[in-house]
Amino acid sequence: MLRRLRVVSWNVGRIYTPTSNNKLADSDIPRVAAVLHELDPDVVLLQEFVSTAQLAALTARLGGGYVGQMSTACRYDRHVAALARAELDPAFEDRVLEPTGRGLVSVTFSVGGAGRGSAHAIHLDAFRSTGRRSQAEAICALTDGRDEPVTVVGGDFNLDPDWAARVRDRLDPGTYALFTSRFRAPRPAGPTLMGLFRVDHLLARGPLVDEVRGHVSPHRRLPLGDHDPIVCDLTLRASLR
Numbered sequence: 464m465l466r467r468l469r470v471v472s473w474n475v476g477r478i479y480t481p482t483s484n485n486k487l488a489d490s491d492i493p494r495v496a497a498v499l500h501e502l503d504p505d506v507v508l509l510q511e512f513v514s515t516a517q518l519a520a521l522t523a524r525l526g527g528g529y530v531g532q533m534s535t536a537c538r539y540d541r542h543v544a545a546l547a548r549a550e551l552d553p554a555f556e557d558r559v560l561e562p563t564g565r566g567l568v569s570v571t572f573s574v575g576g577a578g579r580g581s582a583h584a585i586h587l588d589a590f591r592s593t594g595r596r597s598q599a600e601a602i603c604a605l606t607d608g609r610d611e612p613v614t615v616v617g618g619d620f621n622l623d624p625d626w627a628a629r630v631r632d633r634l635d636p637g638t639y640a641l642f643t644s645r646f647r648a649p650r651p652a653g654p655t656l657m658g659l660f661r662v663d664h665l666l667a668r669g670p671l672v673d674e675v676r677g678h679v680s681p682h683r684r685l686p687l688g689d690h691d692p693i694v695c696d697l698t699l700r701a702s703l704r
């Protein structure tokens with residue numbers, strides 16, 4: 464029986480400017496692999512990939528201990544990816560969040576005698592609160608229809624709940640509340656986006672989940688990156704209740 468599960472989420476793109484490529488750069492893959500090796504996760508949820516070749520290069524640098532998949536069905540110009548330890552017998556699902564066309568990758572993995580858990584890599588709309596809301600509703604509908612004993616949703620939500628609660632557009636506080644009505648949300652100890660905002664989140668639920676702890680892993684940003692990774696440590700019960 465798996466008793467502890469560590470999940471890492473990280474936007475590995477570069478600082479956004481209107482004129483530059485702010486997606487994952489090939490030259491940053493060795494650094495991404497080094498950080499993941501240090502953090503030692505069981506499951507990894509990543510954002511801002513460009514190609515499956517980048518994912519193959521990353522898994523190769525991780526020494527073959529992980530299996531991964533990128534969202535190839537996504538109609539956006541950057542993609543989410545999920546990885547899990549090979550020993551957890553991972554399997555992947557690739558979906559599109561309609562009507563926005565954003566991709567979502569789900570990975571299921573063994574939690575021992577209790578069956579299989581799932582984790583879902585997401586990247587919500589950066590510029591439209593209506594897009595974020597639509598994507599959140601689609602993600603909640605997907606996970607509401609599943610009954611795994613452990614379910615994790617994580618990624619770049621492009622949403623800081625505290626900041627959103629103070630601005631005029633009321634959709635965003637409701638969007639975050641939509642998630643927290645279904646998942647437990649450990650608050651990371653600090654912002655994830657350039658020390659300014661907490662836009663990356665890891666949320667968990669399930670009858671096998673006993674304790675959920677989350678934290679930001681500071682000083683891990685890529686040389687031109689703008690996000691620090693976040694870590695969620697789940698303590699799992701010995702058996703289903």
